[in-house]
Amino acid sequence: MAVPKDAVWERDPHTAAKHDLLKQYLEAWAPILLSRHDVITYAEGFAGAGVYKQGEPGSPVVAYEVFARALHRSPKRVRLVLMEEDPRRVEELQRQMALAQSRNREDIAARLSIDIEQGDFHPALLRKLQRTGRLGKPLFVLLDSFGGPDIPYSLLHELGRYRSTEVMVTFEPAFLTRFAERHDGHRQLGDEAFGSQEWQHVFRQPSSHKFTFLREQYRATLRQAGFTHTLYFEMVDEGGRKLYLIFGTQHERGLEKMKDAMWKVDPSYGIRYRDPRDTEQQMLDLVFEPDTAPLRRILHDFISEAPKGRTVPELQRYTLLETVYRPAQVITAVRQLRESGAVTTEPRAINTKTRVSAAATSPSAGPSAEQGALW
Ligand SMILES: C[S@@+](CC[C@H](N)C(=O)[O-])C[C@H]1O[C@@H](n2cnc3c(N)ncnc32)[C@H](O)[C@@H]1O
Known part of the structure; x- marks a missing residue:
């Protein structure tokens, strides 16, 4: 999928799988954290418009609905902190979040606060989380860009200092394997994302290993930032383009719950989603049972x-x-x-x-x- 130019764009099947994974995970995360804490926070650095072309919900709305259901069973509070750069998408996001609020009871909406800010996610998101005292308290941060690399390691490192923070980052390996070897600026983006130059060994890997190598380097980066447990989920779009969702947590329980979510989204292998329109998918044997x-x-x-x-x-x-x-x-x-x-x-x-x-x-x-x- 090319990077969309319109404020609202068509939702790809792999985006639906990503939302399914997010929903499954937050449905486990929210009740566990709400049982022990008065306030939990969900933050997004790349929130999008909150809706897709055919009316499907964007990730902030998916998250909102999960939290609204959780708050029916809990007297606690949830805060959503959403950042988006494109003013047209911010406007739509505000509308979509207001609609989500109006679909829920007033007392639920009152305990589910929404803070939307327009602008570059970094360092604004970190500053906001610092200023409002959310760091060091239960916090899930989704950094869902179009694949980047655009998340500075310094941000991951700041977030990883706190045991109660979890992150999920979208990472696209193709940009670095294709363009970075001969382009200084792109290589520098890679260095900033990985927090070192180790990843540049990718240029010496055989083609068949390059993506796996970068994925493992990125997981190592998250571990270096403090997220002791990491998981990846692979998504392949209709054109065969590969994106990884990389999850980091410092809790074995978080690891377990994310694995549960991943196996629900991919009941055969637990690690991937392939767009059914991808021609390679049609050559793979379809496996309906978990491959154990x-x-x-x-x-x-x-x-x-x-x-x-x-x-x-x-x-x-x-x-x-x-x-x-x-x-x-x-x-x-x-x-x-x-x-x-x-x-x-x-x-x-x-x-x-x-x-x-x-x-x-x-x-x-x-x-x-x-x-x-x-x-
Ligand atoms: C992949 S989309 C987000 C999709 C959304 N998370 C969802 O699943 O519904 C990435 C979004 O990040 C926004 N964006 C790109 N660069 C940004 C930046 N530096 N800071 C904040 N938002 C940015 C884009 O405008 C776009 O809406």
Whole structure:
């Protein structure tokens, strides 16, 4: 998709998937945080117009509706802080947010404040969050540009200083792989986004590895900024253009909930969305079941390394932190491994008290761990 010029543009299927992911995650995030804090904040640096050509909601409206539903069950408050550069989009956004407010009860709208500002997101967004005392309190920041790179590392570093901040950034690798090698200005944009020049090793990578390399460099950048856990979600639009959503949190619970959201959006692999109109998509086998064969192999390797085996909670934590899979998928995987004769369990019932050991001679646990290597 070319960068749209109109104030309001057509929503792509991959944007719908992005909104679905955001909604699924915020539906988990909001009640957890509202149960412990009086005020939580949702901020966007690139808010858009709040609506698409056919009337579909933009991300600020998606978020607003999630929070409105959460506030029906909680007496607390939510603040939305929205920045957008284009004045035409700001005007539309104001209209859309007023409509969202009018669709909700007055007492809900009164506890769900909206602060819209027109202008360049940086450093205005950070200043506003500082000034209003939102840093250090529960805060989710969506930095959803057209792919950039346009998020300075210095901003991520400031946000990452606080344990209660989570970020989701849209990152498009093609700009840097295509243009930056021969263009000083573009290379400098890359340096500012990554906070170092390490990413420039991409120029020496084979073509097939360039995007993966940049994605992993960007995850490393988020970790360097303080977000100890990162996840990525890959989106491919109708023209085969790849965008990554990169999520950073300092909480294992946030990691778990984002994985749950990702597996809901992509029930087969948990990490990607491909536009059905993309011709490459049509060449891929359609998989309707979760592809958990790599998880079985990864777990089998992990169990085999421990002479006394592993407990189910150990396997679940390992799955959460080291794989694309979810802790909730572990019990089924262990059962399948036992059925194939690869492991034994003690006792037989598989629950949090079960210890899992490699069978004396284990048959192969499944196909290659290609998906594990995606991490
Ligand atoms: C991908 S769109 C946002 C879409 C929106 N988050 C959604 O999902 O509905 C990116 C938006 O960022 C705005 N933008 C671009 N550069 C900006 C900047 N430096 N500061 C603030 N907004 C910017 C664009 O005008 C555009 O509306």
